[in-house]
Amino acid sequence: MKKWVIRLDLLDEEEAARLEEFFHAQQGRLGRFAFTDPWTGVRYPDCSFEDDTLALRYQGFMRTGATLVVRENRG
Amino acid sequence: MKFFPQLVTGSMAQYPLVKRAVYRTIWNTAMDGSDDRLGDAGAERLEWELRYEGLSREEQERLAAFHGEMEGRLKEFTFLDPTGNLLARSGEPEASVWEKSPLLTLATGIPDPAGGTEAFRLINTGPVEQSLQQVITAPGWFAYCWSVYARSAAATKVTLYWRSGTEENAKEFEVGPSWKRLVHSGKAESQETAVWFGVRLGPGMAVELYGMQAEAQPAPSPYRRTGLRGGIYEGARFDVDELIVAAVGPELHTCTVRIVTAGR
Numbered sequence: 001m002k003k004w005v006i007r008l009d010l011l012d013e014e015e016a017a018r019l020e021e022f023f024h025a026q027q028g029r030l031g032r033f034a035f036t037d038p039w040t041g042v043r044y045p046d047c048s049f050e051d052d053t054l055a056l057r058y059q060g061f062m063r064t065g066a067t068l069v070v071r072e073n074r075g
Numbered sequence: 076m077k078f079f080p081q082l083v084t085g086s087m088a089q090y091p092l093v094k095r096a097v098y099r100t101i102w103n104t105a106m107d108g109s110d111d112r113l114g115d116a117g118a119e120r121l122e123w124e125l126r127y128e129g130l131s132r133e134e135q136e137r138l139a140a141f142h143g144e145m146e147g148r149l150k151e152f153t154f155l156d157p158t159g160n161l162l163a164r165s166g167e168p169e170a171s172v173w174e175k176s177p178l179l180t181l182a183t184g185i186p187d188p189a190g191g192t193e194a195f196r197l198i199n200t201g202p203v204e205q206s207l208q209q210v211i212t213a214p215g216w217f218a219y220c221w222s223v224y225a226r227s228a229a230a231t232k233v234t235l236y237w238r239s240g241t242e243e244n245a246k247e248f249e250v251g252p253s254w255k256r257l258v259h260s261g262k263a264e265s266q267e268t269a270v271w272f273g274v275r276l277g278p279g280m281a282v283e284l285y286g287m288q289a290e291a292q293p294a295p296s297p298y299r300r301t302g303l304r305g306g307i308y309e310g311a312r313f314d315v316d317e318l319i320v321a322a323v324g325p326e327l328h329t330c331t332v333r334i335v336t337a338g339r
Contacts, residue, residue: 013297
């Protein structure tokens with residue numbers, strides 16, 4: 001099973017809003033989605049968020065950060 | 076209805092702030108690694124952690140008085156999300172939350188400045204002014220920033236307005252063939268708790284619009300498209316019973332406020 005720890009900084013407000021919307025659509029770690037490994041370009045068709053909480057840190061104008069963990073599901 | 080107050084500057088919050096979306100998933104993993112999951116809809120909540128620095132005495136007293144009035148966590152209030160667009164269905168002018176004058180024709184699917192096709196065209200086919208507007212439940216006495224991208228093949232004029240009670244704040248803009256963000260901000264004095272944000276076109280005028288956004292702050296931030304709901308949360312509460320304010324100098328106070336609302 002693979003996991004990806006994704007640290008995002010310098011998101012603008014629109015990107016942060018899109019990320020939040022996607023997290024809501026998944027309802028935390030309940031939902032399943034496809035994820036493309038940014039290192040290899042390999043697409044993993046069945047993944048989920050690791051956590052039920054998304055914290056968006058608004059540090060300043062166009063300086064929003066968040067840390068996400070995406071995990072590959074088994075079966 | 077009570078509303079979480081703005082600062083004297085007209086802002087709801089200061090940087091840095093944290094917004095959390097919280098869900099609860101019951102997750103049962105089997106021996107073979109597969110899993111069964113069940114979402115707990117009742118556990119959904121949103122949290123905001125607002126850190127204030129440099130508050131004046133008036134601002135800290137206003138905040139403390141509001142916390143006292145709410146009796147800490149006990150009472151509910153309405154919170155305008157400082158990270159959100161207050162309008163619902165901001166990219167869907169055909170939706171029922173938008174009130175469209177009868178002689179205003181609407182065409183959607185127009186190329187927008189963000190590279191998509193979410194812009195729309197309004198044409199006033201009537202002999203008098205026509206408008207597209209949305210009403211939100213929010214204080215008429217707050218500072219707001221109302222913004223929209225606009226362009227028109229022929230030079231034209233568009234009026235942005237917000238209205239609360241009998242008070243209307245309107246500003247006319249000239250629009251040309253290039254996309255331009257029209258921004259109308261300011262503060263009203265109405266004591267009503269309904270605010271209309273709208274666009275008004277004169278007879279025969281046509282304009283393409285994209286990115287309608289209302290914010291409870293003096294200046295615009297990047298456009299955020301909204302769905303079923305905008306950034307207005309009724310039923311919010313303080314997350315703690317105590318409010319600790321530190322005086323760090325004359326007219327300089329700091330404090331941290333945590334607000335929570337059930338659902339999303």
